[in-house]
């Protein structure tokens with residue numbers, strides 16, 4: 001049963017603004033990235049979602065495709081973002097089957113709660129590899145397509161339409177520090193740095209690179225894990241947010257639409273923090 005648009009996207013956006021655009025999204029079967037993808041698909045885009053788990057990725061792609069009649073959503077499963085060749089194949093397949101790659105969301109991430117004393121070097125490396133190397137592999141595989149998209153969309157125009165855009169999904173926990181999250185904090189700081197460098201190096205070619213940093217978002221895997229470790233943590237978290245509630249995946253979807261839309265044409269090398277003001281008053285967001 002398709003969801004009603006207003007459950008996952010603001011009414012502020014015009015239908016069709018992403019017509020003929022193609023999104024490539026790693027981690028697209030997860031709670032946050034699937035919401036970002038659904039929003040773009042609703043507004044006219046085609047999409048490829050990249051995941052490790054076949055059943056989960058295919059089920060999510062079929063579900064996202066119900067957001068708009070005639071939508072094309074490709075499930076590319078069995079891909080570990082730590083494998084550059086698998087990602088290159090996924091990018092090439094997306095461009096071949098959907099026609100181009102205009103937008104990239106580097107969203108695949110690994111996380112678990114662990115005290116530093118119990119974090120092996122391999123555990124630390126696993127998260128760094130998924131988040132940092134995986135994000136690098138994602139942009140490396142898709143940048144040639146993004147450069148083409150930027151060229152196409154800005155050709156002979158003083159009012160370019162968007163194309164050649166990257167969003168890295170990061171976090172706010174590394175702004176201050178958070179116990180049990182040393183590995184993720186280090187990884188997300190590196191992801192932010194990667195985005196900034198790509199923004200400067202590829203800006204002259206018309207490609208923009210930005211970070212979306214979600215704060216405490218309800219209904220996500222991360223929040224469910226927190227609730228398992230302390231059932232009252234979700235209620236406590238929402239009370240600590242200056243806006244008095246947890247964020248929703250819809251809040252992240254709306255920020256994504258803004259950055260990828262023509263309204264975001266001059267936004268580059270930025271971080272859009274979507275956390276209700278949380279990190280400014282709470283260590284670790």
Ligand code: HXC
Nearest residue numbers: 109110111112113114118120122123126127171173221222
């Ligand atoms: C301590 C742990 C552990 C835990 C795994 N390890 N879980 N150590 N506490 N809870 C250790 C293992 O013992 C092993 O080290 C090493 O990590 C690698 O584990 P594998 O299972 O072999 O790795 P892999 O299959 O690659 O799995 C990666 C993973 C896993 C990160 C460990 O959790 C995963 O696949 N996650 C993907 C899905 C996910 O986490 N999504 C959430 C994203 S939310 P040894 O030394 O024994 O070999 C998110 C939000 C971030 O990212 C923002 C936070 C606010």
